[in-house]
Amino acid sequence: MKSAIIVFPGTNRERDMAIALEKASGTAPFMVWHKDSEIPDVDLIVVPGGFSFGDYLRAGAMAAHSPVLRSLKEKAAKGTPVMGVCNGFQVLTETGLLPGVLMRNAGLKFICRNVGLRVETSRSLFTGGYEDGQVLSIPVAHNDGNYFADSETLDRIEQNGQVAFRYVDETGETSAAGNPNGSARNIAGVFNKDKTVLGFMPHPENAIDPAVGNTDGRGLFDGLVRALS
Amino acid sequence: MSISNTAITPEIVAEHGLSEDEYASILKILGREPNMTELGVFSAMYSEHCSYKSSKKWLKTLPTEAPHVIQGPGENAGVIDIGDGEAAVFKIESHNHPSFIEPYQGAATGVGGILRDVFTMGARPIANLNALRFGSPDHPKTRHLVGGVVAGIAGYGNCMGIPTVAGEVNFHPAYNGNILVNAMTVGLAPADRIFYSAAAGAGNPVIYVGAKTGRDGIHGATMSSTEFNEDSEEKRPTVQVGDPFTEKLLLEACLELMATDTIIAIQDMGAAGLTSSAVEMAGKGGLGIEMDLAKVPAREENMTPYELMLSESQERMLIILKPDAASEAEARAIFDKWELDFAVIGTLTTTGHLVLKMGDELVGDIPIAPMVDESPEYDRPWEPTPASAVVVASTVPAPASLTGALKKLIGTPDLCSRRWVWEQYDHLIMGDTAIRPGGDAAMVRVRDSKKGLALTVDCTPRYVKADPETGGAQAVAETWRNITATGARPLAITNNMNFGNPQKPQIMGQFVGAINGMRAACNALDYPVVSGNVSLYNETEGAAILPTPVIGGVGVIADIEKRGTVAFKATDEAIIVIGETTGWLGQSIYLREVEGREDGAPPPVDLALEKKNGDFVRGLIETGKVTACHDVSDGGLAIALAEMALGAKGLGADVAPQSGLPTHAWAFGEDQARYVVTAKNADGILKAAADAGVSATVIGTTTGTGELKLGTGDSISVSVLRSTFENWLPDYMAVS
Numbered sequence: 001m002k003s004a005i006i007v008f009p010g011t012n013r014e015r016d017m018a019i020a021l022e023k024a025s026g027t028a029p030f031m032v033w034h035k036d037s038e039i040p041d042v043d044l045i046v047v048p049g050g051f052s053f054g055d056y057l058r059a060g061a062m063a064a065h066s067p068v069l070r071s072l073k074e075k076a077a078k079g080t081p082v083m084g085v086c087n088g089f090q091v092l093t094e095t096g097l098l099p100g101v102l103m104r105n106a107g108l109k110f111i112c113r114n115v116g117l118r119v120e121t122s123r124s125l126f127t128g129g130y131e132d133g134q135v136l137s138i139p140v141a142h143n144d145g146n147y148f149a150d151s152e153t154l155d156r157i158e159q160n161g162q163v164a165f166r167y168v169d170e171t172g173e174t175s176a177a178g179n180p181n182g183s184a185r186n187i188a189g190v191f192n193k194d195k196t197v198l199g200f201m202p203h204p205e206n207a208i209d210p211a212v213g214n215t216d217g218r219g220l221f222d223g224l225v226r227a228l229s
Numbered sequence: 230m231s232i233s234n235t236a237i238t239p240e241i242v243a244e245h246g247l248s249e250d251e252y253a254s255i256l257k258i259l260g261r262e263p264n265m266t267e268l269g270v271f272s273a274m275y276s277e278h279c280s281y282k283s284s285k286k287w288l289k290t291l292p293t294e295a296p297h298v299i300q301g302p303g304e305n306a307g308v309i310d311i312g313d314g315e316a317a318v319f320k321i322e323s324h325n326h327p328s329f330i331e332p333y334q335g336a337a338t339g340v341g342g343i344l345r346d347v348f349t350m351g352a353r354p355i356a357n358l359n360a361l362r363f364g365s366p367d368h369p370k371t372r373h374l375v376g377g378v379v380a381g382i383a384g385y386g387n388c389m390g391i392p393t394v395a396g397e398v399n400f401h402p403a404y405n406g407n408i409l410v411n412a413m414t415v416g417l418a419p420a421d422r423i424f425y426s427a428a429a430g431a432g433n434p435v436i437y438v439g440a441k442t443g444r445d446g447i448h449g450a451t452m453s454s455t456e457f458n459e460d461s462e463e464k465r466p467t468v469q470v471g472d473p474f475t476e477k478l479l480l481e482a483c484l485e486l487m488a489t490d491t492i493i494a495i496q497d498m499g500a501a502g503l504t505s506s507a508v509e510m511a512g513k514g515g516l517g518i519e520m521d522l523a524k525v526p527a528r529e530e531n532m533t534p535y536e537l538m539l540s541e542s543q544e545r546m547l548i549i550l551k552p553d554a555a556s557e558a559e560a561r562a563i564f565d566k567w568e569l570d571f572a573v574i575g576t577l578t579t580t581g582h583l584v585l586k587m588g589d590e591l592v593g594d595i596p597i598a599p600m601v602d603e604s605p606e607y608d609r610p611w612e613p614t615p616a617s618a619v620v621v622a623s624t625v626p627a628p629a630s631l632t633g634a635l636k637k638l639i640g641t642p643d644l645c646s647r648r649w650v651w652e653q654y655d656h657l658i659m660g661d662t663a664i665r666p667g668g669d670a671a672m673v674r675v676r677d678s679k680k681g682l683a684l685t686v687d688c689t690p691r692y693v694k695a696d697p698e699t700g701g702a703q704a705v706a707e708t709w710r711n712i713t714a715t716g717a718r719p720l721a722i723t724n725n726m727n728f729g730n731p732q733k734p735q736i737m738g739q740f741v742g743a744i745n746g747m748r749a750a751c752n753a754l755d756y757p758v759v760s761g762n763v764s765l766y767n768e769t770e771g772a773a774i775l776p777t778p779v780i781g782g783v784g785v786i787a788d789i790e791k792r793g794t795v796a797f798k799a800t801d802e803a804i805i806v807i808g809e810t811t812g813w814l815g816q817s818i819y820l821r822e823v824e825g826r827e828d829g830a831p832p833p834v835d836l837a838l839e840k841k842n843g844d845f846v847r848g849l850i851e852t853g854k855v856t857a858c859h860d861v862s863d864g865g866l867a868i869a870l871a872e873m874a875l876g877a878k879g880l881g882a883d884v885a886p887q888s889g890l891p892t893h894a895w896a897f898g899e900d901q902a903r904y905v906v907t908a909k910n911a912d913g914i915l916k917a918a919a920d921a922g923v924s925a926t927v928i929g930t931t932t933g934t935g936e937l938k939l940g941t942g943d944s945i946s947v948s949v950l951r952s953t954f955e956n957w958l959p960d961y962m963a964v965s
Contacts, residue, residue, distance in 0.1 A: 012390025016660045051388045054474025112655045141655040
């Protein structure tokens, strides 16, 4: 699997993502600078976490208008899989590739901790490494992860099976206690309609190594490699 | 020479924090009256913050050398060899005064400043730590200060993408009017690619890079060198404003530049901005420097030479480049890529003078060597702190039950969980955090290796107040012990000396005592000081803070898989206390929180015993003989056991108090040099301890009951302890 990681000046989890992709696929990803207008031909494009342009406006708002995003949108339109993690999810919603928006956390504070994450469907090229309903423990680290969309949109994406992950509590339930940031219907990640674009807040790239946590994030990368190699 | 229209009156001299003697020295150095710009430069250089004039005499007595020390104090940060061609670069620095005036920006720029100190030396920062001290929880400002400081640290560090992995947070009324915000950064660099600040090569260009210069932070160094009074709020304009996004760009641009072969010297602009960076670089190189201040990228219009020299705008660096055009072009391209200012503002000269111009106009001319050499150094009078009486444990009333007292203690501001704080810090970015916040020391892996760095910050100010020498030694020993409890080998420290007004002999006596204790501990533990910072005049309306010499410790472990961690691992394991328990209640948290007494002598620190016990425990961890390890500190044995149970799910402990002691002194006494370990098999450990002459006592076993039992008929549910432990801080902060 060949992959490319988009790097904005304030991106800061690109190295973590590159390690995770290389470990799973055996191939180091291309690092594509935001001013580059062309993304190489790859099997997967990843927009990683960070603070793309400082996020003094809305998180991801300025990044959505950078030169590289034009190339990304073209490739996404042709079906190249795109994955946005954390700030990358924010960028993808700002570009309109994914439905909804990400608002300030309900508690108004940055949150860094492991959360319970339920895989809503294993039938996608991103989530094939997991079982339906599998509950993972994956870290989040964000200030603006509060997923919001109007209820019609939420109903529609649920009916289309576009919800990829939900936050759950220790018992595996989508309770308020299990929702770290106030996201609508505990939604942690969503697909586009064709399930070729995925965005989510948690950081599976920080859950791949037993020496520094758990390996619950590996399923995502291994699943991608199986689907895209 | 253009002299500004302002005549230098005694009032202006005093406003610049200069004494009559210091001003007389300035007149002698210049052979004339200074203009305002020159006076400003002298004022910054002679401030306590830049000159260390009250502390230098004593700091010089600390041990700073060891075979693994690459760079000791005197540079932007200390550097130690951690093996395999790699170096750890680290320093701690205070931002106390700004954080009290404007907590978010004060704390944020404190983080920004210490990050720059580390990456100036060529290191990529890999961890942040902080030591925070706030006033009484009941004080009307405390909640606002806690919220602002924590958010400021989070805002800056998270955006930079550096994990904040450890720290301490304490509360005491002595900090009501003067909080402490000490920030530490640890970075990694190739041991043979360290960058220094000494300029070289007359004629070489002086380059300004980073953010533009504004009017923020003018005279920050002078402000931080005076006491607070009721007008301090008016000093808010002297607090710097941080922009972590710009600093992230500056970090990446500097590291990219450092990978080229174009830099001769580099120095960040921290306290006293362009003044101290230019003077230090030229001074260390034995050169002069001439700068055209009109070329300094300015954020505001009509900035005067005085303002440009003294602004403490953040995210700026001064670089001496190689003189060839190719080097300049290569460097400029990197800063263009990162969209940062890059300006040639001057050249190095052979004159030995700091020459300042504004276009063609000469606006300042100061001989550097005399200014640095004549920099004031005081031998301030000091009085030793009177000894406190030892509190006899048997005279301290016993609680109704040990577990009842434990429940009370674990829900107090100084012992409860700091989760509310560290969950606001991204402590997982970089994917190398092997021990997360909440343990004895944090541990971060050295990327692409099995090696780890153990990191901690510690100080017990109530001990230092009662006995500065013991307290100074204890602060060093506690960092050493916390690192040891993870299985790592402690290598070196950085210190942040937070004290009151050194012109008061009692305060100076605290400083001297603490230094004496630290020196003894550093020597006994082979644990030198490689960097540090001094913050004096931490007083409000004449009342000083507790003397707070915060120590940041760094250790190394060869294989992170072998690390020791706090939580109980399994049932039916032996619980063993390493070190002797005498039931020392003087200055204990128990005495303060249960009896309402802050008195007595602090627990003695026997450095030879610390070393012996610690080396023994590290050996147990290295050889895999123990399953958990925790150092015993605030709150004593009962708190240590509770924390070990809280870290596990569904486990508890059944332990029996030591006979011959009042049980509450056994449970809550704060004897030093102690650890609690668990093991499947105690016999081997007891025998090895006997052979090593180390005290080791089995006090009980781990259980699967989820109860903590402290002697017959006295137990408490760990889940009750957990909610008490976890709830205090969030509940406190939830009140608006």
